[in-house]
Amino acid sequence: MSQLDQILEEAVKKNENNKREVKNPLTKEMIQYQKVLESQQLKSQINQQHAKKEVKKEYIVIDEDSTDIYQQNKIQNTQNGSQKVKYVDILKQRQEEINKIPKDLFKSKIVIFFMRNFDLSEKRVKIFAEQIKNNQGEVYFSIQEYFEKFLTFYDLIQEKNKHILFICPDNIKIDELRKQLSQYSLDLDVVINKVVISEYLVEVLKQKKYINPEPYYFSYINQLAAQNNLFHVGQQEEINKEKQQIKNMNISQSQQIIDENSKQLSNSKVSSDEDSIQENSLDLECLTNISRDILRQRKMKQDTSRQKAAKKTRYLWDYNYDSEQEQQISEDDLEKSQNSDKFVSFDSSFEQKKAEYADQSITPIKLDNQLFLSKVTENEEISGQKINYLTSFKKLKRSPQLDNKNSQDQFLFKISKSTIKKEQDLIQQNQTSPSKTGFKNKNQLDYFEVDSDQEIQIKDEQKYLDYLDEDDEDFSKIDQRFITELPNLKVEAKFKNDQQLKSLKKKDKIIEIISLDSDEDEKETNLGQQINDQEQPKFVSQPNIGNPFKPFSGQIRRERYWDERKDHFICATGAPKENFNKLITEELEKLLKIYQQEKDIGRSIAYRKAVGIIKSLDFQIKSVKDVQKINGLGEKTKEKIKEILETGQCQRAQILTQSERNQAIELLSQVWGIGPSTASQLYERNIKTIAELRQNQHLLNKNQKIGLQYFEDLVERMPREEATLIVNEVIKGFKELYPEEHDRYDIIACGSYRRGKETCGDVDILICRKDGEENKPKKLMINLICKLEQDGLLIEHLQFPRPNQYGSETYMGIGKLKDGKHRRIDLKYYPKDLYGYALLYFTGSDYFNRSMRLFARKKGYSLSDHGLYAVNRIDNKTKITSSLAIPCYTEEEVFAALNLEYKPPYMRSV
DNA sequence: TCTCAGTAAGA
DNA sequence: TCTTAC
DNA sequence: GAGA
Ligand SMILES: O=c1ccn([C@H]2C[C@H](O)[C@@H](COP(=O)(O)OP(=O)(O)OP(=O)(O)O)O2)c(=O)[nH]1
Ligand SMILES: [Mg+2]
Numbered sequence: 001m002s003q004l005d006q007i008l009e010e011a012v013k014k015n016e017n018n019k020r021e022v023k024n025p026l027t028k029e030m031i032q033y034q035k036v037l038e039s040q041q042l043k044s045q046i047n048q049q050h051a052k053k054e055v056k057k058e059y060i061v062i063d064e065d066s067t068d069i070y071q072q073n074k075i076q077n078t079q080n081g082s083q084k085v086k087y088v089d090i091l092k093q094r095q096e097e098i099n100k101i102p103k104d105l106f107k108s109k110i111v112i113f114f115m116r117n118f119d120l121s122e123k124r125v126k127i128f129a130e131q132i133k134n135n136q137g138e139v140y141f142s143i144q145e146y147f148e149k150f151l152t153f154y155d156l157i158q159e160k161n162k163h164i165l166f167i168c169p170d171n172i173k174i175d176e177l178r179k180q181l182s183q184y185s186l187d188l189d190v191v192i193n194k195v196v197i198s199e200y201l202v203e204v205l206k207q208k209k210y211i212n213p214e215p216y217y218f219s220y221i222n223q224l225a226a227q228n229n230l231f232h233v234g235q236q237e238e239i240n241k242e243k244q245q246i247k248n249m250n251i252s253q254s255q256q257i258i259d260e261n262s263k264q265l266s267n268s269k270v271s272s273d274e275d276s277i278q279e280n281s282l283d284l285e286c287l288t289n290i291s292r293d294i295l296r297q298r299k300m301k302q303d304t305s306r307q308k309a310a311k312k313t314r315y316l317w318d319y320n321y322d323s324e325q326e327q328q329i330s331e332d333d334l335e336k337s338q339n340s341d342k343f344v345s346f347d348s349s350f351e352q353k354k355a356e357y358a359d360q361s362i363t364p365i366k367l368d369n370q371l372f373l374s375k376v377t378e379n380e381e382i383s384g385q386k387i388n389y390l391t392s393f394k395k396l397k398r399s400p401q402l403d404n405k406n407s408q409d410q411f412l413f414k415i416s417k418s419t420i421k422k423e424q425d426l427i428q429q430n431q432t433s434p435s436k437t438g439f440k441n442k443n444q445l446d447y448f449e450v451d452s453d454q455e456i457q458i459k460d461e462q463k464y465l466d467y468l469d470e471d472d473e474d475f476s477k478i479d480q481r482f483i484t485e486l487p488n489l490k491v492e493a494k495f496k497n498d499q500q501l502k503s504l505k506k507k508d509k510i511i512e513i514i515s516l517d518s519d520e521d522e523k524e525t526n527l528g529q530q531i532n533d534q535e536q537p538k539f540v541s542q543p544n545i546g547n548p549f550k551p552f553s554g555q556i557r558r559e560r561y562w563d564e565r566k567d568h569f570i571c572a573t574g575a576p577k578e579n580f581n582k583l584i585t586e587e588l589e590k591l592l593k594i595y596q597q598e599k600d601i602g603r604s605i606a607y608r609k610a611v612g613i614i615k616s617l618d619f620q621i622k623s624v625k626d627v628q629k630i631n632g633l634g635e636k637t638k639e640k641i642k643e644i645l646e647t648g649q650c651q652r653a654q655i656l657t658q659s660e661r662n663q664a665i666e667l668l669s670q671v672w673g674i675g676p677s678t679a680s681q682l683y684e685r686n687i688k689t690i691a692e693l694r695q696n697q698h699l700l701n702k703n704q705k706i707g708l709q710y711f712e713d714l715v716e717r718m719p720r721e722e723a724t725l726i727v728n729e730v731i732k733g734f735k736e737l738y739p740e741e742h743d744r745y746d747i748i749a750c751g752s753y754r755r756g757k758e759t760c761g762d763v764d765i766l767i768c769r770k771d772g773e774e775n776k777p778k779k780l781m782i783n784l785i786c787k788l789e790q791d792g793l794l795i796e797h798l799q800f801p802r803p804n805q806y807g808s809e810t811y812m813g814i815g816k817l818k819d820g821k822h823r824r825i826d827l828k829y830y831p832k833d834l835y836g837y838a839l840l841y842f843t844g845s846d847y848f849n850r851s852m853r854l855f856a857r858k859k860g861y862s863l864s865d866h867g868l869y870a871v872n873r874i875d876n877k878t879k880i881t882s883s884l885a886i887p888c889y890t891e892e893e894v895f896a897a898l899n900l901e902y903k904p905p906y907m908r909s910v
Numbered sequence: 911t912c913t914c915a916g917t918a919a920g921a
Numbered sequence: 922t923c924t925t926a927c
Numbered sequence: 928g929a930g931a
Binding site for chain 4: 568595600602603604605606607609610631632633634635636637
Binding site: 601602604605606609701702703799802804810841846849850851852853854856857862863864865866 | 913914915916917918919920921
C-alpha cells in the first residue's frame with residue numbers, strides 16, 4: 001500500500017468516525033473557523049499595541065501577495081548599499097513547511113480540488129498544486145475543467161486507471177457532484193477513485209507532521225519577527241524584554257487557542273439522542289446543515305454588528321454630542337503631549353505601507369464634529385476648478401486617559417503635537433487650512449487617538465470638498481428643509497430611575513414625560529412580550545430644541561452623482577402592469593427561493609434584483625442580446641436566461657427544486673411563522689409534510705400552531721373582491737365604534753390591493769388620523785380589534801398592537817367573512833405626520849421599498865416608515881443621523897424629496 | 911473586499 | 922441572539 | 928451573484 005493510500009484511508013476513516021458526532025455543531029470546520037477568528041483578534045490586539053506605541057516595530061511581512069514588490073525593492077535596497085527596511089519572509093517559511101510533504105506523495109496523480117476551507121487555504125492549495133504538477137501529476141479546479149480533457153467517454157474511463165482524487169471541503173459538494181454527473185448518466189465511482197474531505201486530509205497530514213498550521217496564523221509572524229531582532233526600542237534591555245514578552249505572549253496565546261480547541265473537540269463528541277435522526281439518512285443532511293450553520297453564523301455576525309451600531313447612533317446625535325462644550329487646553333498640557341505620530345499597520349500589503357512611510361501629509365481633520373486623521377490631495381482639478389480634497393482618513397476615538405477625569409473634560413481631544421504644528425504653520429502662512437480642523441487657536445489641543453489602523457478610503461462620489469463648488473450654494477435651501485420640525489409628535493419616556501432622567505436633563509434637552517396610563521383592564525389585555533427595563537428610555541420624538549441639522553459636506557455632489565445613476569434603481573423606473581417574461585421570472589424565482597432557504601443573502605438579493613429588473617421590462621426577451629447591457633444582470637444570470645430561452649427551463653433550478661429536502665422545506669415554510677431555519681430543523685426530525693407536522697405540534701410555538709391550524713386557507717391568495725369585502729367590514733366596524741369621529745381617520749387598504757393586483761395574499765389596512773394626535777382615543781387599535789372580534793371578523797390574533805417610539809401601532813391577525821375562508825389581516829395605525837412615509841411603506845412592494853431605501857441610503861438619507869432622515873455615514877459602523885425628519889406629508893413629497901418621479905401604486909409591483 | 915432596507919416582535 | 926415577519 |  002502506498003503512502004498516499006494510507007493517508008487517504010485514514011482520512012476516510014476519520015470522516016466516517018465523525019459522522020456520528022455531527023449533531024453537535026462544534027465540528028472541526030467550525031473550530032478551524034474559530035481559530036482563525038481568534039487569531040484575527042490577537043492580530044488586532046497587537047495592532048492596537050503597535051498603534052499605542054507600546055511596541056514598536058519596523059519590518060514588513062513578505063507573503064504571497066507582495067513578492068513582486070519585494071523583489072523590486074530588494075534590488076533597489078542592495079543597489080543603494082544599505083537595507084532600509086527589514087523583512088519577515090513568511091513566504092520562505094511557508095515554502096519550507098510545505099516542502100516537508102514527501103515530494104512524490106501525489107506523483108502521477110490526477111487531483112481535482114474543490115476549495116472552500118480554512119485549513120487547506122488557497123495559498124496552500126496553490127503550493128500543493130505546483131508540487132503535483134512538478135511530479136507528473138495533473139490538477140483541476142472543477143469537474144468540468146477535468147472533462148474538457150476528453151473527447152470520448154472511453155478516454156474518460158481509461159483515465160481512471162490513474163489515481164484520480166477529488167478533494168473538497170464538505171459533503172455538499174459531493175452531493176452536487178453526484179447530481180452533475182448523473183446529468184451525463186455517469187456514476188461517481190466510474191469517474192473518480194477517491195473523494196476526500198479536505199478537512200480530514202489536512203488532519204491526517206498534520207498528524208503525520210507533514211504540515212504545520214502555524215505559518216498561516218498571525219502569531220507565527222510575530223514570533224518570527226521577535227526571533228529575528230526585528231523589534232526596535234531605544235534601550236537594549238528593553239528590546240530583549242519586549243522581544244521575550246511578545247514571544248511568550250504569542251506562543252502562550254496561540255497554544256491556548258489550540259488547547260481550547262482540542263478540548264472543545266473532545267467535548268463535542270456527543271451521543272446523538274434517539275429522537276433526532278435516523279442513522280441512514282443522517283450523513284449528508286447533517287453535514288449540509290452544519291455548513292449552512294457556519295455560513296449563517298458568519299453572516300449573522302456582520303448583520304448584528306451593523307444593527308447595533310445603527311441603534312446607538314441616534315442617541316449619539318441627540319444626547320451625547322454637544323459642540324459647545326469643547327474645552328480649551330493650557331500651554332502646559334500642550335508641552336506634555338508626546339511627539340510621535342507614525343502609524344504603521346501591521347499586515348497590510350507592501351505598497352500600502354510604502355505609501356504610509358512616504359506620506360508626511362497626515363493632518364487632523366474635523367468632519368461633522370468627528371475628528372479624523374486625513375490625507376489631503378492638493379490641487380486636483382475637479383470640474384474645472386483646482387481644489388483640495390480629502391482622499392482618506394483614519395477615525396479617531398477618545399483617549400482612555402480622559403476617562404478618569406471629571407465629566408467636564410469629556411470633550412477634550414488629543415492629537416500629536418507635530419500634526420497640530422503643521423496645521424498651525426499653514427494658518428500662520430495665511431493659507432486657508434487644507435483640512436477642516438478649525439484650529440485657529442494654537443492653545444487648542446485635542447486628546448484623541450487613532451481608533452484603528454484601517455484607513456477609510458473615500459469613494460469618488462463622496463469626496464469631501466474643502467471649498468464649496470458652484471452647486472454648494474444650494475446648501476442654504478437644504479438647511480431650510482432640515483430644520484423644519486415635525487409637529488404634533490409627543491415625547492414619551494419611561495425611566496428605570498430618576499438618575500437617568502437627571503442625566504438627560506443635564507444636557508439641556510427638554511423632554512416632556514408622559515406617564516404611561518395604567519388603566520385597570522390593561523393587565524387583562526395580552527399586549528405581547530414585556531419590554532425589558534434596561535432598554536428604556538425610548539423616545540417618541542426628538543428633543544424640541546435639537547441641533548439644527550447642518551448639511552454634510554459633499555452632499556450636493558453625492559446627490560448629483562446618484563441622480564445621474566437613478567435608472568439603476570427599480571424605484572425610479574417602475575414596472576408595467578403586465579409581466580412579459582413570466583417564464584424567465586418564474587424559473588429565476590425558483591432559484592431565488594432556494595437561496596433564501598439557504599440564507600445566502602448575497603445571492604438572494606442578486607436574484608431578487610434580476611427578477612425585479614426583468615419584471616420591469618416592457619417587452620418580451622427574445623434573445624440574450626435584448627438584455628446585454630442592463631445593469632444588474634451579470635454573466636451568470638444571462639447564461640441562465642439564455643438556457644431558459646433555449647430549453648424552457650433552468651437545469652440548476654430544476655435539480656434543486658426536485659430534491660426532497662428543498663421541496664419539504666419549501667412546503668413547511670409556507671406555514672405562517674415557520675421560516676427556512678425551523679423548516680430545516682423539522683426536516684431533520686423527519687417531518688416532511690403538513691400532516692406529519694400536525695402530529696408533532698409540540699415543536700411549534702403559539703403563532704406557528706395558529707398558522708398550521710389554518711394552513712390550507714392561508715396558503716391560498718384571495719380574489720380582490722373578497723379583500724374589498726373585508727376592508728368594508730373593517731370600515732363598517734370602525735364607523736360603528738366611533739360614530740362621531742370616524743371621518744377624522746383615513747382608512748386605506750394597502751399592499752397588493754392598493755397596487756391593483758387581482759389576487760391578494762392578505763389584507764393590509766392602514767389607519768391614519770387626519771388631525772392632531774392629542775384627540776386620538778388611547779386604545780383606538782385595541783378597541784377596534786375587540787369590536788371586529790365581536791363582529792366575528794377577527795378569529796385569531798398573532799400580534800397585538802403596542803405603541804412604539806413613533807406612535808405607530810401594528811396588529812396582525814387572522815379573520816374571515818361569513819362563509820369565507822380564513823385570511824390574514826394586518827392593521828396598522830400611524831400618526832398624521834407619518835402618513836406619507838407609512839402609506840409608501842405599506843403599499844410596497846417589498847422589493848420596491850428596498851430599492852427606494854437603497855437609493856435614499858446612497859444619497860445620504862435613511863428612509864423608513866417613520867421618516868426620511870439625513871444621515872452621514874462615516875463608515876460601516878458609524879453614522880450620524882439627523883434627529884429631525886425631512887417633512888413629507890404625502891407619498892408624492894417623499895418621491896420629490898429624493899428627486900424621483902412619482903410612481904402610482906400599480907407601477908410598484910416589482 | 912465590501913455591500914446588499916429598515917424595523918419590530920417572540921422565544 | 923436567533924428567527925420570523927411586514 | 929453583481930457592482931464598485
Ligand atoms: O419585507 C417586506 C415585506 C413587506 N413590506 C411592505 C410592502 C408590502 O406591500 C407591505 C405589505 O406586506 P405583504 O406581505 O402583505 O405584501 P403585499 O405586497 O401586500 O403582497 P401580498 O399580496 O402577498 O399580501 O409591507 C416591506 O416593506 N418589506
Ligand atoms: Mg398584502
